[in-house]
């Protein structure tokens with residue numbers, strides 16, 4: 001009897017089921033994979049880093065894991081190390097300190113709005129850039145978001161583009177306390193239509209929109225936080241498969257499947273503060289790019305077909321017969337289970 005219960009335990013999240021068919025049902029719908037955040041101590045898979053954090057630090061942690069984590073676990077990336085000494089060496093690099101000095105410098109400079117291709121041609125493909133906007137208010141009550149300032153950076157925190165934007169309709173609330181934008185900054189700023197065109201061309205990088213494929217052409221990977229909103233307000237269209245959004249990446253979302261704020265993610269995963277007082281979109285670009293790079297650098301098992309939607313995976317159990325699955329061990333089922341989200345570690349595969 002005991003053995004039976006043990007047999008029906010999910011090899012990833014450790015949930016136990018009375019009957020094997022319930023475990024099979026669970027495996028069909030849970031999309032467990034090596035790309036889920038997992039505990040460095042007991043190897044339990046979690047849906048998000050937030051639930052992993054709860055597992056090792058939270059108010060109701062797993063006690064054995066908490067004990068080990070408290071002496072050898074990094075509270076930013078949640079990795080576990082061999083000794084408190086290697087943890088200390090690691091944490092010095094893992095906790096970042098932001099870009100305060102740089103921000104001061106560039107805020108005064110304010111504008112770098114020349115996006116000629118000749119200016120920025122490092123490599124012809126595989127380039128990744130981060131975009132962020134600051135919104136001012138339009139409409140009668142000032143609640144309509146209009147992009148008043150935009151920034152674009154590369155992987156090395158170099159500013160590619162940084163400018164005030166003149167929205168296509170009157171600004172009724174400059175939201176000065178957070179944007180730092182004054183009417184005179186926008187009066188002669190670059191019109192939104194022109195910003196849209198420049199950014200659109202830069203992102204596509206000579207590739208026609210319909211031809212853009214991941215990993216193949218010259219188009220750039222676009223990183224940001226809540227990019228739908230930024231792209232909407234600038235009226236930029238960009239294919240979803242080229243977008244890496246820290247507000248929508250399952251491992252960075254809340255257990256409730258809602259987005260975390262960029263301010264929270266930066267504090268929790270990078271270990272520094274942003275967005276206090278007047279906000280510069282450059283600071284948001286740097287934070288989202290660092291989050292993206294941290295996620296991309298994760299070391300996960302390399303599989304030829306990593307996604308449940310890859311046809312080779314028989315649609316993640318959908319076309320397996322029930323009795324075939326019921327004969328498998330929990331480990332075998334986990335072994336053939338694949339992810340339902342595109343893990344950013346896959347961006348590293350051929351670079």
Ligand SMILES: [Zn+2]
Nearest residue numbers: 010012013014
């Ligand atoms: Zn499970």
Ligand SMILES: [Zn+2]
Nearest residue numbers: 035300343345
């Ligand atoms: Zn991965």
Ligand SMILES: [Zn+2]
Nearest residue numbers: 039041042065
């Ligand atoms: Zn654990």
Ligand SMILES: [Zn+2]
Nearest residue numbers: 074076077094
């Ligand atoms: Zn760390």
